Amino acid sequence: MxxxxxxxxxxxxxxxxxxxxxxxxxxxxxxxxxxxxxxxxxxxxxxxxxxxxxxxxxxxxxxxxxxxxxxxxxxxxxxxxxxxxxxxxxxxxxxxxxxxxEPGEFTRRALLNGKQNLLEAEALRDLVSAGTDTQLREAQARAGGLPAWIRDVRARIAPWLARAEAVVDYGEEEHLDLDLLEMKGDLQSLQALFHMEQRRSAAAHWLRDGIRIALVGRPNAGKSTLFNALAGEDRAIVTDVPGTTRDVLEVRVEWAGLPLLLFDTAGLRHTEDPVERLGVARVEAVLERADLILHLVPATDAGPEPGIQERLAPFAAKVQEIRTFSDQAPGCGLRISATLGDLAGLATHLRTRFLGGLAPEACLGALATARQRRLLDDLGGSLQALLDLGPGCPPELPASTLQGMWGLLARLTGEDRAESSLDEVFSGFCLGK
Ligand SMILES: Nc1nc2c(ncn2[C@@H]2O[C@H](COP(=O)(O)OP(=O)(O)OP(=O)(O)O)[C@@H](O)[C@H]2O)c(=O)[nH]1
Ligand SMILES: [Mg+2]
The missing domain is CATH 3.30.1360.120 (Probable tRNA modification gtpase trme; domain 1)
Incomplete structure (x- = not known):
């Protein structure tokens, strides 16, 4: 109550x-x-x-x-x-x-009393749990009120919604008509805006959640050396003895402006050593959970080992081969030398892959949670449906599509207080927030 x-x-x-x-x-x-x-x-x-x-x-x-x-x-x-x-x-x-x-009940009341919108409430929750500087900045950027584009979209669709509803309600007696072509012409440009916001939010979600990267490869491929270089400290033991790393090591770092959760793993090979075997078995769980699997292959090798490729095959969509020891052999493709600190290629690869080429700063303030991104996708879908309406369609169609878009915006901001979506948000809060 x-x-x-x-x-x-x-x-x-x-x-x-x-x-x-x-x-x-x-x-x-x-x-x-x-x-x-x-x-x-x-x-x-x-x-x-x-x-x-x-x-x-x-x-x-x-x-x-x-x-x-x-x-x-x-x-x-x-x-x-x-x-x-x-x-x-x-x-x-x-x-x-x-x-x-209850957890989040103070903020829930702030929302119900109009002190905050739902986007700000979600940003505050993320602010409390942010673990890196980028994550802090990302959450802060979202805590700063309603994004301007949401206001713009509302202003653009409001007159058309009003007109479409008037035509549905009084069209016949008042001889009102909805000029579908004019409406589509006017709202067409929202498409580019939604695409841009989807791009920004796809990137912002990585800044918010962090990127889980597994380093895998044959023994002595340079996994632990890269792990340490990215972590900026000697966390993992590095030797030229194959099979040095046995357990899975984990470190949270911010690198190249990206929040990363790195996993160093035991070199993949068939081994009789019982401890090393356990380490190799543990790699499987890491592969499952990773957003990106970097398969390290020394540039001095002729190519990746078929046995390892086979093992990574089920995860092909998130596997990226990367040549290490670039200081020791020429070659092309993605190449690094962790011992020389030459990691520029990896930074570019990560930014392109996860930020779609956007600079981290360009993603700040974008919608970033799964809930928000779902609604943004739905908005894009509704707009497409509106633009696809053919001539002669009954006015009920554009009216209901525009109402749908209006409703999606209200769910985004929390003005639509559907309990289920509020529960989804506030279940993630800590006590006393
Ligand atoms: N020249 C050169 N040496 C490297 C490079 N990366 C790693 N090394 C050397 O290669 C050896 C093995 O490196 P590690 O990082 O321990 O390799 P690993 O893949 O973790 O090996 P395991 O834990 O045994 O699976 C060490 O002597 C490193 O100093 C590199 O880019 N260039
Ligand atoms: Mg190692």
Missing amino acids: AGDPICAPATPLLPSAIAIVRVSGERLSRRLAPLLELPAPRRAELRRLGWSGYRERALVLHFPAPDSYTGEDLVEFQLHGNPLLVQRFLEHLGTLGVRLA
Whole structure:
């Protein structure tokens, strides 16, 4: 029920200097009266709190409705950062009729009270979990309000929607007509806009989610050397002994402006060594989960080993062969020398493959989540259906297609509050957000 008082820790339950507990709901000054007198709006004041034998001095902030994060009365308590103390405090709030919030419930209320749109809410969720600088910037760019293109699209289709609906409702008695050709001519240019946004969002989704890259190849192909070079530190052991790497190593890095999750693996070969065999077996799971499998083949080899190619065949669409040891033998194609630090070809390859040639900066602010991209694709499909309408079609067709597009935009921004799509978004939130 919107408006019933909720509370949650806004900081992790770990020993720390300060723990923040948030409370949101209607008429909080009355609800919390047995515990404290709320300070003046937006003024931090110290309060002595006492309950069931516990005594705490807390800094308290009060944001009366509607000027708060949730749009309701909101109170923040800064307590000493002891998890047990926070637990006891939350329990006491429970006795005052303040229940524990669901994950994302504060932000959900912000959305319902018009404080935020759904795109901003999703961006805030991603901001909290961003793990690299690019991911931070990507989430921040999306947190900055409604993208201008959405406003433009609305402004462009609104008059046609109104006209189409008028023709459906009063066309006969008022002798109204919808000039299909004129409408299509006017909306045609949206096609290029949608294509561009789809391109940007296909790239932005990699910036948001990160790219999982598996390094595979025969023993001594240079996998661990490349892994270390990309990680910028000596994470994996490198030797000229074949079979050095046994386990799967994992590192999260930002490289060439891209957030990468790298996996170094055991060299693929038939081996009697039981430990190495286990390592080779583990490669399979990495191959499954990878977005890109870099098959490292030394430039000094005649070519890739057929046995390995066979093993990678089921993943062919995401396998890229890359020649290592470019400092030791001439050749063409994608070539690197991790020991010389010559990795420019790989950077170009990754940017082309995952960003479609766009610069990372050009993708900032684009729609990036799976939900958003689905709706964007649907919008593109609806526009195509509209442009495909033949002469003489009944006005109900363009009217319902335009209504559909209007509805998709509303689902994108969260103005359409279909519970299922909100649940999808807020299930990913942490407690207290
Ligand atoms: N000259 C040259 N040597 C390289 C290059 N890459 C790796 N090496 C050398 O090749 C040897 C094997 O490198 P690793 O990175 O351990 O190879 P690996 O593929 O991880 O090997 P395993 O873990 O045994 O499967 C080391 O002596 C590296 O210094 C390169 O690009 N050029
Ligand atoms: Mg290795």
